[in-house]
Amino acid sequence: MFHFSQTSRSSQKTSRSIRFSCRPEDHGVIAPPVAAKTVLPDWFRKLPPVDQQQASATSNGLTVKRCMPFLDAMTTGWILPLAATVRLEIKDGGSAVDAGWEFDRVMVSNHGAHQVAGNPKEPAPPCKFHNYWSIRTPPGWSCLFLPPLNRPAQPFECVAGIVDTDTYAAHIHFPFFATAPDGLYVIEKATPLVQVIPFRREDSALKAEIQAETGAEATERETVYRNTIASEGWYRKWARAAR
Incomplete structure (x- = not known):
């Protein structure tokens, strides 16, 4: 269901780094990818490691801020954000979604409902956020794209997928379903869309x-x-x- 605009191959450096690139005219205009560890949600930043009101002889009062597995999931990889502000209007009990924007590139398009017939999100129609960053990884490395982990829910949820980004350098667009009640929602520029977690394919074949x-x-x-x-x-x- 991930949409690939074209197929291309390019030479890769052997350094262990991930590269995000955009058109020159988009650089400094569209929201850039950021390391997941640098954009922790406000609720998590404000949460104390120990809730003193809960601490007692029978409870240490620890909060999820002391939970390393929770934190590591939240901070692993990169966050790919929405390039520019989009408005979503969800109607008819979630069965219809209209999208609008002022930016000079397409921001949202649609998939055919037949492509996901019978899925648990019905009657929500499958839509697609357009991404204008190319992603390149070293040979043998792919990227897992999934909804940002342990973060506040948005009025949409992107579909997870894996792309072999060592050989596929075209733009990867992200299918999503609207998940909020009927209403008008403004999705601001730089809103997290997906979390990008690079991994070496050889290491995942256990x-x-x-x-x-x-x-x-x-x-x-x-x-x-x-x-x-x-x-x-x-x-x-x-x-x-x-x-």
Whole structure:
């Protein structure tokens, strides 16, 4: 369902970096990609690590701000934002969506409903945000595109997908469904659309072993769990890889 405007191949440097590029006339005009860790939601920034009103002899009062798995999901990769402001009008119980904008490039178009017939989002029609950044990764690397993780819900939800960005350098547009109640919604420029997580395909092709745990594995599991509850921050200090 991801829309590719054309297919092309280009030489890739072997450096482990992701490159976002746009047309020269768009540079400094459309909203740029940003590292996910630099755009934490306001609610998360304001949340204290410990809620003192909840702290007591029977509760440590910790909040999700001390949860490293939650934070790592939120801050991994890059945020690809909406290039320019768009208005969405959701009507008829979500079965119709009109879009408008002042920017001089197409910002929203439609997919045919037959392409996703029977999907759980019906009757919402499949729409598509247009993206004007090309994405290039080193050989062997792809990108996972998905709705921004652990962030406030928008009046839309983009569809997840994987693109082999080491060989595909054309613009990737993002299908979405309107999810809010009927009404007019202004989606401001730079609103997060998708989270971009690069990964090396070779590393993702793991074989699975599904079996009962061994005695040593059971001991390890129990030791890790007991360390986790014996003192605060054990996972962050001893189990979590350095970022």
